Amino acid sequence: MGLDKRVLRALDEAVAEAGEERPLAQKLGALMEALANGNARLSDRDSAARHIELLFDQVSDQTLNE
Amino acid sequence: MNSLRGQMATSLFLAGWEADGLRCPDHAISFERRPEEVHPISLVQMPNGTGKTTTLHLLRAALSGSAEGSIWTPNHVRALAKRGNESGAGTFRVKLLIDGRLTTICMNFDFDQGTVHYTTTLSSGMKNGFHPPQAVDKFLVPQFVNFFVFDGELAEHLLSREYTDAQTVIENLFQLSLFTEVATAVGQYYDSQTAGRSATEERGLARRRNRVDTLRQRIATMKDEKATAQSRYESTKRSLVKHKAKFDSALEKERDHGEKLRIAQKELASAHSEVQKLAQEVLGQMRDPQALSAALGKEMLHLKTSLDRVKLPESTAREFFEELADEALCVCGRELDGEHRKAIRERAKQYLGSEDVAFLNALKSDVASLVGSDPSIHEIDLDGRIERLLDSIRGEDDATTEYNALEADAVANDPALQAAKDEIDRLEDDLRRLDDSRKKYDSPDDSLGDESTFGIKVLERRLEDAERKLAEITDTINLRKKRGVLIGILESALQKARDGICQEISSDTNCRIAEVMPFNAIRVQRVERCLVLEGQEGGSAGETLSVAYAFLATLFNRVEHQLPFVVDSPANPIDLRVRAKVAELIPKLTRQFVAFTISTERQGFITPLEAAASEPIQYITLFRKGPIDLEGAANRQRDTTLTKDGVLVHGKEFFSAFHLETEENQNAVSPA
Numbered sequence: 001m002g003l004d005k006r007v008l009r010a011l012d013e014a015v016a017e018a019g020e021e022r023p024l025a026q027k028l029g030a031l032m033e034a035l036a037n038g039n040a041r042l043s044d045r046d047s048a049a050r051h052i053e054l055l056f057d058q059v060s061d062q063t064l065n066e
Numbered sequence: 067m068n069s070l071r072g073q074m075a076t077s078l079f080l081a082g083w084e085a086d087g088l089r090c091p092d093h094a095i096s097f098e099r100r101p102e103e104v105h106p107i108s109l110v111q112m113p114n115g116t117g118k119t120t121t122l123h124l125l126r127a128a129l130s131g132s133a134e135g136s137i138w139t140p141n142h143v144r145a146l147a148k149r150g151n152e153s154g155a156g157t158f159r160v161k162l163l164i165d166g167r168l169t170t171i172c173m174n175f176d177f178d179q180g181t182v183h184y185t186t187t188l189s190s191g192m193k194n195g196f197h198p199p200q201a202v203d204k205f206l207v208p209q210f211v212n213f214f215v216f217d218g219e220l221a222e223h224l225l226s227r228e229y230t231d232a233q234t235v236i237e238n239l240f241q242l243s244l245f246t247e248v249a250t251a252v253g254q255y256y257d258s259q260t261a262g263r264s265a266t267e268e269r270g271l272a273r274r275r276n277r278v279d280t281l282r283q284r285i286a287t288m289k290d291e292k293a294t295a296q297s298r299y300e301s302t303k304r305s306l307v308k309h310k311a312k313f314d315s316a317l318e319k320e321r322d323h324g325e326k327l328r329i330a331q332k333e334l335a336s337a338h339s340e341v342q343k344l345a346q347e348v349l350g351q352m353r354d355p356q357a358l359s360a361a362l363g364k365e366m367l368h369l370k371t372s373l374d375r376v377k378l379p380e381s382t383a384r385e386f387f388e389e390l391a392d393e394a395l396c397v398c399g400r401e402l403d404g405e406h407r408k409a410i411r412e413r414a415k416q417y418l419g420s421e422d423v424a425f426l427n428a429l430k431s432d433v434a435s436l437v438g439s440d441p442s443i444h445e446i447d448l449d450g451r452i453e454r455l456l457d458s459i460r461g462e463d464d465a466t467t468e469y470n471a472l473e474a475d476a477v478a479n480d481p482a483l484q485a486a487k488d489e490i491d492r493l494e495d496d497l498r499r500l501d502d503s504r505k506k507y508d509s510p511d512d513s514l515g516d517e518s519t520f521g522i523k524v525l526e527r528r529l530e531d532a533e534r535k536l537a538e539i540t541d542t543i544n545l546r547k548k549r550g551v552l553i554g555i556l557e558s559a560l561q562k563a564r565d566g567i568c569q570e571i572s573s574d575t576n577c578r579i580a581e582v583m584p585f586n587a588i589r590v591q592r593v594e595r596c597l598v599l600e601g602q603e604g605g606s607a608g609e610t611l612s613v614a615y616a617f618l619a620t621l622f623n624r625v626e627h628q629l630p631f632v633v634d635s636p637a638n639p640i641d642l643r644v645r646a647k648v649a650e651l652i653p654k655l656t657r658q659f660v661a662f663t664i665s666t667e668r669q670g671f672i673t674p675l676e677a678a679a680s681e682p683i684q685y686i687t688l689f690r691k692g693p694i695d696l697e698g699a700a701n702r703q704r705d706t707t708l709t710k711d712g713v714l715v716h717g718k719e720f721f722s723a724f725h726l727e728t729e730e731n732q733n734a735v736s737p738a
Contacts, residue, residue, distance in 0.1 A: 003241065003244075004563075004624065006563055006566040006570065007241075007567075010562035011559045018554060018558070024555075028555070028556075031248065032241075032245075035241075035247065036241050036244060038200045042248070049255055049258065052252055056548050059551050
């Protein structure tokens, strides 16, 4: 049970508008696909932390230029 | 073919249901034409008064778990009991094929208590309660079940601004709630990472950066000052040594005092050396507790004796149990499972490890060799040494006094020596002052503020702490900004996905409406909370149902997963011309279509439906026992099942012939 293509396109667009790189959209899409397919669950705190940590790592550093 | 094994997308099909002891006639319906394969289209004809509404109500409750707990009142539950139900019990059992595996959800009614409880039977066994498999649990909820167990009321809701049904179905079917779920998890991750951190704001960042800068500057200044003080100290010290050498040389030239001074200086040096030596010995011996007090020595011996009595066996070392937990069998021969292993590992902590045992043995050995059998001798020995040290200090004081007196006499006789002595005194004062000055940079005093603290090591420790705190807040702020970026992306993507899907679905729905009703201008303008029609608030019952079919067909065709579509009276409110178009649409709607019909719906619906269907339609007729002629006709059919109060007939012949002149009170079958 995959995600609708429009959902994935929306992620691509939103990531680009935020000035972030495409791999972030891919990671978000992969996580949401896994959640949709039942292959991942956010109710498990440890598992959720591992997934979300990958997303944080993918976002560009926000304090480098300060 | 609706065989489900091997498909990638999740599929949910209705294999059948059974009702017993309820308001509808007892019956069991199966939609399976072969194991794990259901009929694409099944029509269940139930005349009015047969309990069609009850069956639909139970089907929704069984699929959604909506009656679990005490949501239904006792009166609500009792109202579902069959009239004259003597057992006080009833069951409604729904069989589902989920990804090809049978799942049974059973509602068990206790009409005496007015309660209902669920059981769920999966391939792993039966569980109490409503526990659908994870793959479909998002869809087996009340707000979604209404979309695939569908009736005219829901069709009206889809077009009514008072309801959010259209938005709900899109949110559920396209799982748009995942955006919010991920955003929530992002927030929780940030909270867990920053829990316990003291400052998270920009102001805190500036303050901590300033502190780090101030400390770095202060340390650099202190190091410079210390180097200057050290340099001046060394220079003064060299000058002092030089002056002392000159002074000593001049002093020796004094005939009367030279020899005496040399002897006095030698004695002073010897006395000083003796004091140093004895002081070292005393300090060394004072480190032994048994030397400080005989009582301590006695206690140490007592400890050793007690440890001897304990006799720590090597075989009870912790490692033994830790290794045992890895074995398949216990030493007693019993098989070890996960729970046993966990218990053994937990309890192993109560035993000493081999390192602990070795340490205790070394301790005992040291006590024996150092304290010996008589613990009092060490204290006596130390007292003797202290006495000797005191004597030597007194001897050193005497030698100093003697030397100083001789030196004073010599200086008094020579003004040049007096001037040299004064210079030495001045240099010694300077040296002491400079020594104090350079030592303040080594001070361990940590009680004053940064600007009043001179100890370089103290300042360096503070800098280390300040840098750690700066890193922490920098990381926190970075994380907070990243959280903002992620949540912003998710919110923006959700809006884009929702708008895009709604727009595309509106467009596709309008294409289907045009197909079903080519001469009707009704169109969906947009999907918001409900379906918003172009230029009109609503339509006739037929238009509403047609629009709803077109909308749901669009939705169900767009997503990968397969769901059944159960409809009450699919064609009843639709005029004959549109019925044919709706009938043509149905096979495209879903891979399993189950409709509850009444005889008056057949006209203009069955023929185009059969023509559009690619496979044979399953026909079922269910009616209450009573009409003798109707039962007789049913009994002449090949596939008829009689229950306590119902008759279930399979086959198109009976289905097509069955009709009611007045459905509410009279059933009839046309002569064959």
